[in-house]
Amino acid sequence: MFGFRSTKDIITLFHKAGSPTSTKVVNLLKQASIAAAESSSKREFELDITERDPTADQVSTILGYVGDKGASSVIENAATASDALKKFKENVSYFQKPLVVDWHNGKVVAGENESEILKLIEALPKN
Structure with a gap:
C-alpha cells in the first residue's frame, strides 16, 4: 500500500x-x-x-574514505590524512x-x- x-x-x-x-x-x-x-x-x-x-568536515569525511594512502590525491603534498586536514585548514587551495x-x-x-x-x-x- x-x-x-x-x-x-x-x-x-x-x-x-x-x-x-x-x-x-x-x-x-x-x-x-x-x-x-x-x-x-x-x-x-x-x-x-x-x-x-569543501568544508573542513567534508574534507575530514573524504580523508576517512581514502585513508593515509590516498591523502595526497585529495590534498596536495599530504603525507597522511591528519597532515592533509592540517594543510587544508591552513590553505584551502591545497584541495585538489x-x-x-x-x-x-x-x-x-x-x-x-x-x-x-x-x-x-x-x-x-x-x-
Missing part, C-alpha cells in the same frame, strides 16, 4: 571552472547520470557539481580538483580517471 521510495545516492563533483580536466569530468558524469535515468537496470543518482571549496565523491558508499576518485569514475557509478546499488 505504502511503498518507500529509496533515495538517490548523491555524487558530488568538486569542480574547478576553466580546467579542461574538470570540464571533462563534468561531461562524463552528466552523461552517466542521463544514462542511469534512462535505464531500468542502473541506479539513478543525484549529481551535485560545485565550484565551492576535480574530485568525485560518492557520499553514500564512501568512494572517492581524484582527477580525470574515467575508468575509475565509471567504476564508481557502476558500483551504485541497482534500482
Whole structure:
C-alpha cells in the first residue's frame, strides 16, 4: 500500500571552472547520470557539481574514505590524512580538483580517471 521510495545516492563533483580536466569530468558524469535515468537496470543518482571549496568536515569525511594512502590525491603534498586536514585548514587551495565523491558508499576518485569514475557509478546499488 505504502511503498518507500529509496533515495538517490548523491555524487558530488568538486569542480574547478576553466580546467579542461574538470570540464571533462563534468561531461562524463552528466552523461552517466542521463544514462542511469534512462535505464531500468542502473541506479539513478543525484549529481551535485560545485565550484565551492569543501568544508573542513567534508574534507575530514573524504580523508576517512581514502585513508593515509590516498591523502595526497585529495590534498596536495599530504603525507597522511591528519597532515592533509592540517594543510587544508591552513590553505584551502591545497584541495585538489576535480574530485568525485560518492557520499553514500564512501568512494572517492581524484582527477580525470574515467575508468575509475565509471567504476564508481557502476558500483551504485541497482534500482
